[in-house]
Amino acid sequence: MARAPQPKVRSDLFDTSFLRRVEHLALLARRISSSGQRANRRTKQIGAGIEFADHRSYSEGDDPRHLDWNVFARSQKLLLRRYEEEQDLSVYLMVDCSPSMNMGPSGQRTPFERALQVAAALGYVSLSNLDRVCLVPFTDGMARPTKTLRGRGQFASLLTQLSSLSLSGQTQLPMAVRDLPRYRPRRGLVVLISDMCDLRGVGDALRYLSFHGHDTLVLQLTDAQGFESNLWGDLTLVDVETGQSRDVTLTPALLQAYRNEYDELTDQVQAMCRQVGARHLLSELSTPFDQLVMRVFRVGGFLG
Numbered sequence: 001m002a003r004a005p006q007p008k009v010r011s012d013l014f015d016t017s018f019l020r021r022v023e024h025l026a027l028l029a030r031r032i033s034s035s036g037q038r039a040n041r042r043t044k045q046i047g048a049g050i051e052f053a054d055h056r057s058y059s060e061g062d063d064p065r066h067l068d069w070n071v072f073a074r075s076q077k078l079l080l081r082r083y084e085e086e087q088d089l090s091v092y093l094m095v096d097c098s099p100s101m102n103m104g105p106s107g108q109r110t111p112f113e114r115a116l117q118v119a120a121a122l123g124y125v126s127l128s129n130l131d132r133v134c135l136v137p138f139t140d141g142m143a144r145p146t147k148t149l150r151g152r153g154q155f156a157s158l159l160t161q162l163s164s165l166s167l168s169g170q171t172q173l174p175m176a177v178r179d180l181p182r183y184r185p186r187r188g189l190v191v192l193i194s195d196m197c198d199l200r201g202v203g204d205a206l207r208y209l210s211f212h213g214h215d216t217l218v219l220q221l222t223d224a225q226g227f228e229s230n231l232w233g234d235l236t237l238v239d240v241e242t243g244q245s246r247d248v249t250l251t252p253a254l255l256q257a258y259r260n261e262y263d264e265l266t267d268q269v270q271a272m273c274r275q276v277g278a279r280h281l282l283s284e285l286s287t288p289f290d291q292l293v294m295r296v297f298r299v300g301g302f303l304g
Helices: 016-034 069-075 111-128 152-163 173-183 202-211 252-276 289-300
Strands: 043-047 051-057 079-087 090-096 132-138 189-194 215-222 233-238 245-250 279-284
Touching (some): 016 289, 090 111, 111 132, 111 152, 111 189, 111 289, 132 152, 173 189, 173 202, 215 289, 245 252, 252 279, 279 289
Parallel strands (some): 090 132, 189 215
Antiparallel strands (some): 043 079, 233 245
């Protein structure tokens, strides 16, 4: 019986040089954390911890050892003390796998390739911190999340998962987000990596994540060179996701109008994030990888 071929890691994205850079970034992150510049990365729930949270009324069957006798002496009320219990952080790396993520400047990384590399770096730091990491690819729906990983020894598995992703479908973020609590009900940090070119339902998706208790970071990847052109005049533009085409006469004025529309789109994404308390980070593809990852570390709360 023939063995199934083993998945391969993409050497064009995750070569030895890249792995050394990720390790270097992880060391920088640990130094920042140990110096006190850290975020509160752990999630908390009511449990058997040591930090007092609040009271609740005593019910038959509760452990009397948790009664607050000082409150009883003052008010004659039987109340139980409840404590906060720290949990490992669950990190959900949601990567946009729609074809628009494959549009980028010639000779440079596409948004999709950059998304895979950023997800790998964030995953490495999270695994090193013994957090739980889950890759969640999406397009017009959410593919079933990959196996949850924990521990730095699982980094090779994460690279294999990332290398197996391919582009297809159309971006429909609400449909993808809707399925996340069903497959992964545990609350955590959601890192949404996308070009955010389709805003239909984005606000609803962010509110849905907030409603289910997730902390959300939106990393919006953009290509500044897309606002430049060496081609002018009559052109036929084809939508890479729908296949629809449109004839246009490209002029400097029209290209500037397109840039203005994109700036307005980005402003809308930022406003949607603010409304639900999500964080937003806009990054151009020309931004050096190390610089981008350190910005995500700081904004996303990975330094802890």
